[in-house]
Amino acid sequence: xxxxxxxxxxxxxxxxxxxxxxxxxxxxxSGKTRVLTFRIAYLIEKKGVDPxxxxxxxxxxxxxxxxxxxxxxxxxxxxxxxxMGTFHSVFARILRAEADKLGYPSNFTIYDADDSKQLIKxxxxxxxxxxxxxxPNVVFNRISGAKNRLISWKEYLRNPVYKADDESNMKPxxxxxxxxxxxxxxxxxxxxxxxxxxxxxxLFKDHLDVLNKYQQRFHYVMVDEFQDTxxxxxxxxxxxxxxxxxxxVVGDDAQSIYAFRGADIQNILNFxxxxxxxxxxxxxQNYRSTKTIVxxxxxxxxxxxxxxxxxxxxxNEDGTLIELLKATSDNEEGKLVASSIFEEKMQNQLKNSxxxxxxxxxSQSRAMEEALRRMNIKYKIVGGLSFYQRKEIKDLMxxxxxxxxxxxxxxxxxxxxxxxxxxxxxxxDKIIVAANDHNMGLWDVLNNIxxxxxxxxxxxxxxxxxxxxxxxxxxxSKDAYEAASLIAKGSxxxxxxxxDKTVEGLSRYENVQELLNAVKEYVDDPxxxxxxxxxxxxxxxxxxxxxxxxxxxxxxxxxxTIHMAKGLEFKNVYIVGLEEDLFPSQMMLSSRxxxxxxxxxxxxAITRAxxxxxxxxxxxxxxxxxxxxxxxxxxIDEIDPxxxxxxxxxxxxxxxxxxxxxxxxxxxxxxKTTTSQPVVRKTSYxxxxxxxxxxxxxxxxxxxxxxxxxxxxxxxxxxxxxxxxKAKVNFNDFGEKTLLLSFAKLKIHSN
DNA sequence: GACTCCGATCTTTTT
DNA sequence: GATCGGAGTC
Numbered sequence: 001x002x003x004x005x006x007x008x009x010x011x012x013x014x015x016x017x018x019x020x021x022x023x024x025x026x027x028x029x030s031g032k033t034r035v036l037t038f039r040i041a042y043l044i045e046k047k048g049v050d051p052x053x054x055x056x057x058x059x060x061x062x063x064x065x066x067x068x069x070x071x072x073x074x075x076x077x078x079x080x081x082x083x084m085g086t087f088h089s090v091f092a093r094i095l096r097a098e099a100d101k102l103g104y105p106s107n108f109t110i111y112d113a114d115d116s117k118q119l120i121k122x123x124x125x126x127x128x129x130x131x132x133x134x135x136p137n138v139v140f141n142r143i144s145g146a147k148n149r150l151i152s153w154k155e156y157l158r159n160p161v162y163k164a165d166d167e168s169n170m171k172p173x174x175x176x177x178x179x180x181x182x183x184x185x186x187x188x189x190x191x192x193x194x195x196x197x198x199x200x201x202x203l204f205k206d207h208l209d210v211l212n213k214y215q216q217r218f219h220y221v222m223v224d225e226f227q228d229t230x231x232x233x234x235x236x237x238x239x240x241x242x243x244x245x246x247x248x249v250v251g252d253d254a255q256s257i258y259a260f261r262g263a264d265i266q267n268i269l270n271f272x273x274x275x276x277x278x279x280x281x282x283x284x285q286n287y288r289s290t291k292t293i294v295x296x297x298x299x300x301x302x303x304x305x306x307x308x309x310x311x312x313x314x315x316n317e318d319g320t321l322i323e324l325l326k327a328t329s330d331n332e333e334g335k336l337v338a339s340s341i342f343e344e345k346m347q348n349q350l351k352n353s354x355x356x357x358x359x360x361x362x363s364q365s366r367a368m369e370e371a372l373r374r375m376n377i378k379y380k381i382v383g384g385l386s387f388y389q390r391k392e393i394k395d396l397m398x399x400x401x402x403x404x405x406x407x408x409x410x411x412x413x414x415x416x417x418x419x420x421x422x423x424x425x426x427x428x429d430k431i432i433v434a435a436n437d438h439n440m441g442l443w444d445v446l447n448n449i450x451x452x453x454x455x456x457x458x459x460x461x462x463x464x465x466x467x468x469x470x471x472x473x474x475x476x477s478k479d480a481y482e483a484a485s486l487i488a489k490g491s492x493x494x495x496x497x498x499x500d501k502t503v504e505g506l507s508r509y510e511n512v513q514e515l516l517n518a519v520k521e522y523v524d525d526p527x528x529x530x531x532x533x534x535x536x537x538x539x540x541x542x543x544x545x546x547x548x549x550x551x552x553x554x555x556x557x558x559x560x561t562i563h564m565a566k567g568l569e570f571k572n573v574y575i576v577g578l579e580e581d582l583f584p585s586q587m588m589l590s591s592r593x594x595x596x597x598x599x600x601x602x603x604x605a606i607t608r609a610x611x612x613x614x615x616x617x618x619x620x621x622x623x624x625x626x627x628x629x630x631x632x633x634x635x636i637d638e639i640d641p642x643x644x645x646x647x648x649x650x651x652x653x654x655x656x657x658x659x660x661x662x663x664x665x666x667x668x669x670x671x672k673t674t675t676s677q678p679v680v681r682k683t684s685y686x687x688x689x690x691x692x693x694x695x696x697x698x699x700x701x702x703x704x705x706x707x708x709x710x711x712x713x714x715x716x717x718x719x720x721x722x723x724x725x726k727a728k729v730n731f732n733d734f735g736e737k738t739l740l741l742s743f744a745k746l747k748i749h750s751n
Numbered sequence: 752g753a754c755t756c757c758g759a760t761c762t763t764t765t766t
Numbered sequence: 767g768a769t770c771g772g773a774g775t776c
Contacts, residue, residue, distance in 0.1 A: 597764095
């Protein structure tokens with residue numbers, strides 16, 4: 001139990017008081033994860049609790065994995081039997097086991113947000129409603145909000161408050177859309193993200209025997225990031241722990257940043273009311289950051305009115321002042337940040353992985369990436385458009401999904417005529433309408449297609465059905481990897497992509513291969529119990545941006561949104577784009593509560609930094625494809641000025657609308673790439689206007705060079721064998737490609 | 752049914 | 767800047 005000695009007083013309390021309801025309010029950097037991991041280790045080691053009886057819920061798979069690894073270090077491989085995962089993955093697992101009780105097939109599909117919005121779009125169209133009034137996003141958010149507050153479509157239609165509300169918003173049909181949407185999902189054997197929680201609640205409410213079973217199983221329930229739970233999640237955990245009352249929630253109201261998704265800060269405030277014998281522990285000592293950073297963060301969060309009383313302090317050194325960088329344009333901001341990283345690295349012997357650049361919106365990454373590439377600083381982007389959102393990946397996934405669940409409407413729409421097989425939109429519509437009118441399953445309609453479609457189209461459908469049956473057979477008789485490969489081939493996707501010889505087509509082909517590799521990896525992973533294709537698909541459906549950074553150990557600067565950064569820490573942090581309307585976002589400024597959420601977001605960003613914090617803003621920025629002038633964010637003024645110094649490196653010229661369209665030409669090079677994977681961006685490099693090959697007589701290995709097409713690279717070795725002198729040059733912009741190039745096109749950049 | 756072209760629309764964060 | 771859908775054509 002040596003690890004107990006390393007804890008401070010409140011941390012120790014949090015670890016050893018394992019029984020009864022407990023709430024741990026953990027300030028930023030106060031060792032929250034340590035307490036949680038030690039608490040679980042303590043339960044297993046000291047109390048002799050079987051890991052099988054412990055349930056720990058997190059928000060990201062990454063957090064779950066990290067915690068499991070840390071516990072494993074203390075207690076050994078026993079930790080593998082813990083029930084630990086995200087809310088969505090744990091309850092998806094339970095729902096699969098109990099699906100029949102709700103009338104769902106156990107191989108139900110999980111709809112992602114795209115699937116949901118697509119379905120809403122079709123429904124709005126079918127109802128002949130105006131899609132400008134019933135925008136998929138708006139409708140989806142409304143339905144999602146209802147589900148997160150456990151309001152079923154029946155309740156929604158019944159309750160006059162919602163009706164009046166919708167009517168005053170000129171959207172009286174929302175209840176009807178909600179109803180049809182729910183019915184269609186049910187018919188398709190599909191649940192969306194919110195359903196995973198909503199249906200768990202239904203399951204526990206209507207089937208007390210099931211609830212009882214899980215109440216008996218989970219002797220101890222723990223919830224991480226409690227401030228980000230919504231009502232639906234809160235009720236599940238409350239029910240599960242109702243018998244033994246061993247519930248422990250850990251959170252920080254100051255870091256609640258998901259109210260937009262239904263997270264309810266009231267959960268924290270109400271927790272005391274729900275449990276009269278609640279033990280509250282406050283972790284207030286920050287071990288992560290310098291005094292400057294802690295105090296600056298405090299000066300920000302003090303502006304919020306809705307918060308619990310808490311005094312976050314630190315014993316660490318004062319540290320340096322926060323440096324404020326001022327740029328004229330977003331590109332310039334990138335350059336300032338990149339060169340600042342370069343300098344800091346040199347001066348303080350830091351590694352790339354000691355740095356993070358945090359921004360409010362994903363689109364801000366572009367200017368940063370460009371600048372970092374130009375300075376040859378390696379970086380990785382966390383989140384953004386993920387691999388699994390790419391079209392070619394979704395296409396193959398739709399085949400896999402449909403081969404498992406033949407009623408999955410959204411997957412069917414994706415694949416029935418891709419690759420082209422002569423089944424057009426009107427045929428597809430007829431199929432769906434037939435299924436709804438005759439109250440048949442989609443698969444039944446497809447199997448009796450000749451009663452619904454004329455000959456030519458019907459024949460195409462018959463071939464398609466045969467294809468799917470073959471795939472189903474493959475899945476049942478082969479392992480997941482072989483089956484997926486056969487489907488990729490048999491569907492014609494591989495052939496279709498292989499025929500496309502453009503750079504983008506090639507990369508799409510490679511991506512499909514990459515997905516197959518992922519299946520192979522999954523099959524070969526000894527830690528996975530269920531190796532079926534269905535299990536793989538479920539894992540993929542619930543994966544998040546932060547989870548799939550394979551090259552974690554590589555020396556790279558991390559770029560991500562502030563939302564993704566929650567729970568992480570870095571030596572040096574750059575918060576960029578501190579401009580009014582961007583951060584705080586103009587979409588959040590309609591109410592005071594929203595501004596407070598933005599402020600908490602800013603607080604989260606600041607408290608990621610251990611040693612040194614930089615902030616920057618630009619006076620002009622590309623937005624909506626146009627260059628706009630910007631003003632510094634109000635948040636800068638809210639920090640006590642004694643913590644800030646303005647960098648001298650800011651550019652002196654007055655901001656003007658930047659006509660340099662470097663960004664434009666850079667982007668046009670990749671216009672046809674519908675999928676932008678940020679890490680390895682395969683695009684032609686736009687040289688500086690004044691690019692000219694330089695005298696390369698003195699070229700040697702180790703020198704940096706510039707090439708008009710490939711950008712900056714490092715000379716690896718010289719090749720004097722041929723008639724022309726050539727050099728092997730490594731371009732990390734091109735995914736670490738090494739190319740043999742003639743001297744004639746190279747410009748020596750530096751050595 | 753397939754294809755092409757044009758214009759409207761939307762750009763906050765994510766399980 | 768990118769995507770989606772509609773209109774028009776073959």
